[in-house]
Amino acid sequence: MILALQSYWGSHGCVILQPYDLEVGAGTFHPATTLRSLGPDHWNACYVQPSRRPSDGRYGENPNRLQHYYQFQVILKPSPPDLIGLYLGSLDAIGIDRAKHDIRFVEDDWESPTLGAWGLGWEVWCDGMEVSQFTYFQQVAGHDCAPVAGELTYGLERLAMYIQGVESIYDLAYNDAGVSYGDVFLKNEQQFSAYNFEAANTERLFQHFKDVSEECRALAARGLPLPAYDQAIKASHIFNLLNARGVISVAERQAYIGRVRDLVKAVADVWVSQSAPLPLAGGAGGGPDGAHLGDPPPTPPARGRGDA
Amino acid sequence: MKFLLELGSEEIPARMQAAAAEQLKTRFVDAMKAAGLAHGAVTADATPRRLWLIADDVAAASEGSAEEVKGPAATAPAQAIEGFLKKTGLAREQLEERETPKGIVLFAVLRREGRTAADILAEAIPQIVTGFAWPKSMRWGAPSQSTASPRWVRPLTGIVALLDGEVVPCSVHGLTSGRETRGHRVHAPEPISITSAASYADQLRAAHVLVSSAERQQIIATRAAELAGEAGLALIPDQGLVAENAGLTEWPVPLLGRFDPDFLSVPREVIVLTMRTNQKYFALSDAAGALAPAFICVANLEATDGGAAIVNGNQRVLSARLSDARFFWEQDLATVRTGGLEAFLPKLNDIVFHEKLGTLADKVERVAALARWLCESGAVPADPALAEKAARLAKADLVSATVGEFPEVQGLIGRYLALAIGEDAAVADAIRDHYKPAGQGDDVPTAPVSVAVALSDKLDTLTGFFRENMPPTGSKDPFALRRQALGVLSILQAAIIRLPLRSLIGEGAIGDQLMDFFADRLKVQQREAGVRHDLIDAVFALGGEDDLVRLLARVKALQAFVETEDGTNLLAGYKRAANILKAAEKDPPPAPPASGRGEGSEAALADALDSALPQAKAAVADERFTDAMAALAALRSPVDGFFEGVMVNDSDPAIRARRLALLARFRDAVHGVADFSRIEG
Numbered sequence: 001m002i003l004a005l006q007s008y009w010g011s012h013g014c015v016i017l018q019p020y021d022l023e024v025g026a027g028t029f030h031p032a033t034t035l036r037s038l039g040p041d042h043w044n045a046c047y048v049q050p051s052r053r054p055s056d057g058r059y060g061e062n063p064n065r066l067q068h069y070y071q072f073q074v075i076l077k078p079s080p081p082d083l084i085g086l087y088l089g090s091l092d093a094i095g096i097d098r099a100k101h102d103i104r105f106v107e108d109d110w111e112s113p114t115l116g117a118w119g120l121g122w123e124v125w126c127d128g129m130e131v132s133q134f135t136y137f138q139q140v141a142g143h144d145c146a147p148v149a150g151e152l153t154y155g156l157e158r159l160a161m162y163i164q165g166v167e168s169i170y171d172l173a174y175n176d177a178g179v180s181y182g183d184v185f186l187k188n189e190q191q192f193s194a195y196n197f198e199a200a201n202t203e204r205l206f207q208h209f210k211d212v213s214e215e216c217r218a219l220a221a222r223g224l225p226l227p228a229y230d231q232a233i234k235a236s237h238i239f240n241l242l243n244a245r246g247v248i249s250v251a252e253r254q255a256y257i258g259r260v261r262d263l264v265k266a267v268a269d270v271w272v273s274q275s276a277p278l279p280l281a282g283g284a285g286g287g288p289d290g291a292h293l294g295d296p297p298p299t300p301p302a303r304g305r306g307d308a
Numbered sequence: 309m310k311f312l313l314e315l316g317s318e319e320i321p322a323r324m325q326a327a328a329a330e331q332l333k334t335r336f337v338d339a340m341k342a343a344g345l346a347h348g349a350v351t352a353d354a355t356p357r358r359l360w361l362i363a364d365d366v367a368a369a370s371e372g373s374a375e376e377v378k379g380p381a382a383t384a385p386a387q388a389i390e391g392f393l394k395k396t397g398l399a400r401e402q403l404e405e406r407e408t409p410k411g412i413v414l415f416a417v418l419r420r421e422g423r424t425a426a427d428i429l430a431e432a433i434p435q436i437v438t439g440f441a442w443p444k445s446m447r448w449g450a451p452s453q454s455t456a457s458p459r460w461v462r463p464l465t466g467i468v469a470l471l472d473g474e475v476v477p478c479s480v481h482g483l484t485s486g487r488e489t490r491g492h493r494v495h496a497p498e499p500i501s502i503t504s505a506a507s508y509a510d511q512l513r514a515a516h517v518l519v520s521s522a523e524r525q526q527i528i529a530t531r532a533a534e535l536a537g538e539a540g541l542a543l544i545p546d547q548g549l550v551a552e553n554a555g556l557t558e559w560p561v562p563l564l565g566r567f568d569p570d571f572l573s574v575p576r577e578v579i580v581l582t583m584r585t586n587q588k589y590f591a592l593s594d595a596a597g598a599l600a601p602a603f604i605c606v607a608n609l610e611a612t613d614g615g616a617a618i619v620n621g622n623q624r625v626l627s628a629r630l631s632d633a634r635f636f637w638e639q640d641l642a643t644v645r646t647g648g649l650e651a652f653l654p655k656l657n658d659i660v661f662h663e664k665l666g667t668l669a670d671k672v673e674r675v676a677a678l679a680r681w682l683c684e685s686g687a688v689p690a691d692p693a694l695a696e697k698a699a700r701l702a703k704a705d706l707v708s709a710t711v712g713e714f715p716e717v718q719g720l721i722g723r724y725l726a727l728a729i730g731e732d733a734a735v736a737d738a739i740r741d742h743y744k745p746a747g748q749g750d751d752v753p754t755a756p757v758s759v760a761v762a763l764s765d766k767l768d769t770l771t772g773f774f775r776e777n778m779p780p781t782g783s784k785d786p787f788a789l790r791r792q793a794l795g796v797l798s799i800l801q802a803a804i805i806r807l808p809l810r811s812l813i814g815e816g817a818i819g820d821q822l823m824d825f826f827a828d829r830l831k832v833q834q835r836e837a838g839v840r841h842d843l844i845d846a847v848f849a850l851g852g853e854d855d856l857v858r859l860l861a862r863v864k865a866l867q868a869f870v871e872t873e874d875g876t877n878l879l880a881g882y883k884r885a886a887n888i889l890k891a892a893e894k895d896p897p898p899a900p901p902a903s904g905r906g907e908g909s910e911a912a913l914a915d916a917l918d919s920a921l922p923q924a925k926a927a928v929a930d931e932r933f934t935d936a937m938a939a940l941a942a943l944r945s946p947v948d949g950f951f952e953g954v955m956v957n958d959s960d961p962a963i964r965a966r967r968l969a970l971l972a973r974f975r976d977a978v979h980g981v982a983d984f985s986r987i988e989g
Contacts, residue, residue, distance in 0.1 A: 040453060062635060064628045078450045079463075084318055088493070098494050100617045102607040104556055105356070106588075107321035109444065120446040120462065122319060127621025128587050128605055136448050136463070148452040167624065249658040 001094050001160060002048055005072050008093040009046040012086060014074060017047035022230060023237040026051050027073030027153055031229060034115065037077060037140050037149045038272060046074040048156070052237065054244035057193035060186045063168035067192055068185070072154040079136055079150030087124070087134065087152055095163060102127050110135045114236060114260045116142040116268075119151070131159055141268030157181070196244040205245075209238045216263045225270040232263040309368065309425060309472040311347070312505035313433065314360040314489055316466035322555025324443055324461060325354035325521065332361050335439065339432040344370040345425055353521050355558045357465075357490065360519060362505045366471065372422040379403065379414035389414065426476050433469055434480035451482055458482065466490070473504035491515025492559055494609055516610075517558040524554040531562040532590055532604045539564055541592040541600045546584065553588055557608040565589075565619045569601040571630040574637050575724045577717050578710060582629050585716075589626070636709035643708070644725045649739075653700070655707040662787075664776045668703055671768060675699045678764035678812075683756075687807045688763070690734075690756030698738035699761045701726065705739070719743050734758070745795050752795075752802040759803045766792040766799075771813050774822045793829040800856050810854035823854065830856065834863075842988045843867050849983035858931060865933035866982050874941040881947035882984045885971040888956055892968050901969050902962035909946065909953035914970060916946035921977050928980060936981050947974065 006016050020030040027049035028034060036043045049071050057067030080086065084105070091098065105122040110133065112118070121135035133153040137145045160172050170182030216231035239256050242248050248256060313336070320328065333352035340347055340363075348365030379392040382405055393400060396416040404415045438458075445459040458464070458481035469476040469485040478485045487502045489512070496515035502508055509519050518524050529550050536543040553560060571579065576599045583589040589603040605622045607615060643651050656669035665671065679699040683692035705711050705722030714721075723740035727733070734757040741753040742761040753762050769792050773779065780789050800807060813822045827848050831841040843863050853859050869875040905911045920939045927936035956967045978984050 058635075062632065064632060078452055079448050081449060081463075082465075083463075097612075097617075099609075099612045101621065102609045102611070102618045103493075104608060105319035106556065107319075107323070120444060127607075127618045127625070128589075129621060129625040136446050138446055144455045145447075146453055146455050147450060148447050150448075162621065167627070 001156065001163070002072065004094045005090060005154065006046060008090045009044075009074050012044075014044040014046040014076070017045050019047060019049045020233075022233045023052045024049065024233055025053055025236065025240060027071040028112070028115070028151070029233055029236070030073065031226070033073060033075045033149075033151065034140060035226075035229065035271065036075065037137050037145055037151075038143050038268065040146065041077075043075065043077045043149070046072070048072055052240070054192075054196035054240045057189060057196050057244070059193040060170070060182075060189035063170065066157070066169060066185075066189060067196060068188060070156040072156055074152040074154075075149055076151075077145075077149035078147035083150045083152075084134075087132070090152075091126075091131075094159065096126060105134070108133065113257050114264065115140060116261050116265055121151075126162060129158065129162060131155060131162065141264050143268060143272055196241060197246075200241050200245055202242060202245050202247045205238050205242050209235055209242070212238065213259065213263060217266060220266045220270050223270060223274070225267045225274070228267045228270070229264075232260065232267055235263055236260050309366045310505035311363040311366045311425075311429060311472075311476075312360070312468060312470045312502065312508050313362075313436075314358050314466075314468035314502075314508070315437065315464065316358050316468070316489055317460060317464050318462040319356045320354060320359070320461055320555075322356070322552045325356070325359075325555045326551070328359055328440075328442070328461070329354045329361075329521075331440065332359050332436070335436045336361055336363065336432070339436060340428070343423070343428040343432065344373070345423075345428045346370075353519060354555075355517060355519055355521070355524075356556060357517075357558065358519070360468075360508070362508065366425050369422040369424045370428060373420045375418045375420070377416045377418060379416055381410065382412040382414055384414075392416070426471055426474070429469065429471060429476045430478040433467070433476065433478045433485065437464075437467075437480045468502055470502060470504055491517050492608075495559065518560075521551075521554050524557060524560050525550050528553050528557075528560050528562055528606055531560075532606075535562055535564040535604055536590075536592050539592070539602060541594055541602060543604065544580075544591045544593055546590060549584060549588060549590060553606040556588065557606055559608055559610070561607045561610055561615065562604050563607055563615045563619050563622075564602060564604050565623045565626070566602045567623060567626050567630060571627075571634060572599060572601060574630065574634050575710075575717070575721065577720050578633050578637065578714055579630065581714050581716055582633055583626065586629060587622070587626060589622075633710070633713065636713050640705075640708045640710050640721070640725055641728055644729050648729060649701045649704040649722065649725060649731070652704040652707045656703060659706065662772070662776075664778075665772045668706065671772075672700060672703050674768050675702070675761065675764045678768060679760040682760045682764060682807075687805055688756055688760040688803075690760050694732060694734060695738075695757050695760035697732075698735040698742075698757050699764055701731075701735065702739050702742045702761050702765065738762075745798050747791060748794075752798045754799075754803045756803075759799055759805060763796060763799055763805070763807075766796050767812060770796070770822060770825075774813075774818050774825070779821065779825065789825075790829060793826055794833055797826065797830055797833055797856060801860065804857055806855050806857055808854055809856060826856070830860075834860070839863060840867055840988075842986055843870070843982070846982040846984065846986040849986050850979070861931065862928075862933045862982070865937050868934070869937035869941065870987060872941070874944045875937075877948060878940060878944045878978075879984060879987060879989070881944065881951065882975065882978050884951060885947070885975055886985060889968065889971055889975060897961040897965035897968065899961040899965055901966040902960070904966075906954075906963070906966065909949040910967065910970065913943075913946040913950040913974065916943055917970070917973050917977060921973070921980075924977060924980050933981075940978060940981060943974065943977070 010016050017032050024030065030047065030049050032045045032047060050068060051071050052068050054067055056065050058065045076083065088098065088103065091103065104125040106125055108121060108123040110119045110121060117137065117140040119135040119137040121133065123130045124132040124134055131154065135151045137149045137151060139145060157169050157172065161169060164172055166172055170180060170186055172181035174181055174184055212231045212234040216228045216235065219228035219231060239260060243253065329352040333350050337350060346367040347363045350361065350363045352361040377396055380388040389400065392414065396418060398416050404417060405412050406415055442461040445461055447457045447459055448463040451457040460481065464481050464483060466489060467480065467483050467485040468487055468489050469478060470487055475485060475487055488499045489502055491500050491512060492515055500511060500515050502511055512519050533543045579599060580591045583591055583603050587605065589605050592600040592602045592604065594600045603626065607618050611618055653669065656672060657667050659668040661668050661671045676696045676699040680692045680696040682688040683690045683695045701722065705725060706718055708721055710721045711718050719740045719742065723736045726736035726739055734755060737755055738758040738761045741758040742765050744750055744762060745752045753759055769787065770789055773787055773789055799805065809826065810819060810823060813819050827844065831844050834844060835841065843866050846866065847853060847859055847862050870879055905914045920942050924936045924939035927939060954967065956964065956971065958964045958967065
């Protein structure tokens with residue numbers, strides 16, 4: 001499936017990238033999306049991104065929720081004409097028969113308070129199941145997108161469940177030799193749920209949050225937005241962990257989101273101000289996992305972008 | 309001629325379609341009016357992928373017009389005439405000379421030629437599109453390099469503009485008008501060339517697109533009911549859902565699916581909410597009215613397998629959602645089974661109710677104390693301990709896992725959880741009902757424990773926000789205080805709760821402000837019931853009345869009275885007496901009142917007052933307001949007689965003083981019932 005998507009989008013002009021090597025809440029956080037969605041240069045890319053949402057862990061007991069899963073991300077800037085048509089072509093490419101399956105575009109506007117970003121678009125339904133997020137970015141890190149990028153995010157586990165017709169993520173066949181998703185990931189889910197909810201040392205995490213925040217600002221001040229952005233991603237993930245541990249009160253939550261947003265903004269401002277020969281612009285930060293604003297559905301894991 | 313305009317777009321959010329069609333129509337009609345182009349009926353509608361409009365009987369051209377401009381006199385200096393020619397753009401010989409009383413004056417007649425409909429439309433379409441206001445709009449594609457690039461709700465994909473079958477050439481947002489549009493994405497993927505406005509709907513129908521939203525709605529409603537019937541079930545009607553599904557489909561095909569009956573252990577409201585909000589499914593009930601383990605979804609496709617795969621897919625999605633809902637529900641059940649609903653309470657410390665009014669836990673404390681007091685004081689006939697407990701638990705479910713996922717079921721979940729662990733049913737009901745009434749037409753709680761908690765919760769909110777000087781202003785009422793006040797009034801009336809409201813909300817300026825707020829809400833509420841606001845003022849003006857049940861009883865009796873002939877005449881007599889007394893204040897009689905009762909009608913009025921005054925007073929004290937009015941009614945004819953037969957301003961100041969005193973007694977008697985000076989008419 002990943003191969004089919006890569007080959008489809010590759011043939012439509014996307015560079016095929018690899019996952020970013022930091023813990024992120026969604027494929028959007030990969031600098032190939034966040035950084036590249038700002039600035040005037042054309043940019044088409046696709047990649048798989050493992051995504052971590054500590055609060056979504058269910059100790060491996062829920063057939064639809066994971067704290068770690070995979071997204072397939074496509075970013076096209078500027079958004080090409082008939083992007084919907086292109087997207088539907090990708091569903092054909094992975095074997096979804098549109099004469100038999102009901103594909104629907106349901107309003108779902110995306111907003112990320114941590115990224116200072118928003119866009120308009122849809123969640124894409126296949127027979128009532130959200131299989132993708134489809135967004136036209138309007139603003140990232142407080143900067144207007146010019147031009148606007150189209151972003152597509154596929155929930156890979158969910159699509160795979162659909163295509164394989166299984167009821168539980170853990171029953172997905174990982175290969176033809178009898179290895180299941182559960183064989184590969186069940187222990188991870190159990191142990192990381194315990195870590196996220198119980199074992200993570202919150203005192204140390206608070207300290208880490210402070211450290212990476214300071215590092216982020218220092219690096220941004222030195223005109224190094226890319227490394228600074230890494231620190232912002234880390235701050236976001238640490239916040240997500242603290243949130244899962246339940247040590248951030250409702251009142252504090254907004255304040256923490258604001259702090260991450262400020263980091264991202266600081267990074268983005270530096271990027272936008274730099275006129276690099278290879279224009280990388282904009283910055284991004286992490287977000288609290290799962291907080292797809294205003295819509296916290298009890299959805300299976302591989303839902304679209306989902307970030308906050 | 310018939311005109312067709314179709315604005316193609318990527319999928320328009322369902323909730324925006326109807327208003328957008330309406331706006332398209334308004335903008336078109338306005339543009340035609342401005343251009344002077346006559347037309348007949350205009351229809352506008354939408355599908356997810358297009359906004360369209362058809363205007364009948366469009367005139368071939370606008371009427372020409374002529375405007376006359378008066379110029380200088382024919383004998384005016386050349387400079388003046390030159391200026392006029394410049395202003396009008398005409399030559400001297402084109403001006404008309406007319407005889408006027410002031411001599412010969414030059415007139416310019418400016419003629420505007422009529423313009424063809426095609427010209428007018430070609431100009432109007434771009435204006436309509438660029439001026440369109442969406443609730444949210446976006447930029448897209450290569451032109452978005454500029455932040456001033458076109459905006460639309462989603463990318464605009466094409467414009468069909470046909471007048472009498474001919475393309476009206478225009479261009480807007482980088483698109484050029486034509487006759488090409490798109491049919492159903494799967495059933496008719498090739499472009500379609502529209503012949504004319506007349507064939508538009510049929511050509512698209514052939515391409516599996518029903519352009520009429522009413523027709524799509526009708527198909528959904530009818531077919532869904534049929535499917536339910538075939539399964540021996542009944543559709544739970546939901547017009548909002550019908551409209552939403554019609555906004556998500558161009559070719560709606562309802563299908564019936566089922567779910568595992570085991571999920572029915574989850575509260576019904578949660579299941580229905582999941583189906584409705586998350587999946588846009590219709591819920592079904594069985595013959596006994598219980599929720600059936602089945603649903604109807606609406607596909608946008610005539611699937612090659614008859615919909616089997618679609619139903620199967622939707623069933624799996626719903627099953628996943630319901631198992632998630634059940635996960636939360638069972639987690640909450642486990643919580644209350646070990647620690648009761650109280651187990652949730654510590655978390656309320658983390659939720660800020662309002663930064664100036666503390667946390668939800670603080671609020672719960674206040675509400676619990678007030679609920680207990682309401683019962684102890686006898687205002688609400690409920691067990692104080694029970695009311696206090698209900699108040700303490702009323703907000704517990706806000707931190708439950710289920711309400712965290714489904715905020716709309718707040719209160720309902722608390723009730724289910726309370727019942728599951730054997731809490732008193734009155735407590736459980738109060739948890740659910742204390743938010744009520746949520747608006748006009750919503751149920752008003754009358755069960756005593758529910759009343760105690762519902763009143764306390766609302767009064768706490770109202771007094772808190774008024775105390776912190778955050779009353780509603782103008783159209784801004786961010787904390788819904790008007791609704792809360794109306795809720796208090798509705799509960800007091802429905803449950804017949806006698807409450808000294810004033811002593812509850814406090815004395816001083818803030819108390820005054822809040823009482824006025826209640827009085828205003830009462831007038832608004834009672835206006836619909838046909839109760840006159842001036843009569844409410846007349847009773848409020850007496851002061852000291854803060855029992856709204858009693859106040860309203862008095863107002864109603866008063867209204868019945870002033871609408872009778874006796875009432876009207878008594879009011880007239882009252883006003884006359886009040887005027888005389890007011891005038892006399894400036895010119896008080898220099899002598900003490902003469903002794904005696906006078907004679908004739910003066911004595912008769914004195915006698916009538918002697919008898920009516922104690923009667924009215926006693927009746928008011930006993931809250932027999934109709935009797936109080938009857939006592940006043942008995943004064944009507946003596947008052948009329950008095951004004952007919954007696955001159956108040958007698959030349960003898962002592963007699964004048966006596967008569968004025970009599971009128972003052974009459975006025976005071978009336979004021980014992982209501983301040984008649986506030987009554988209009």
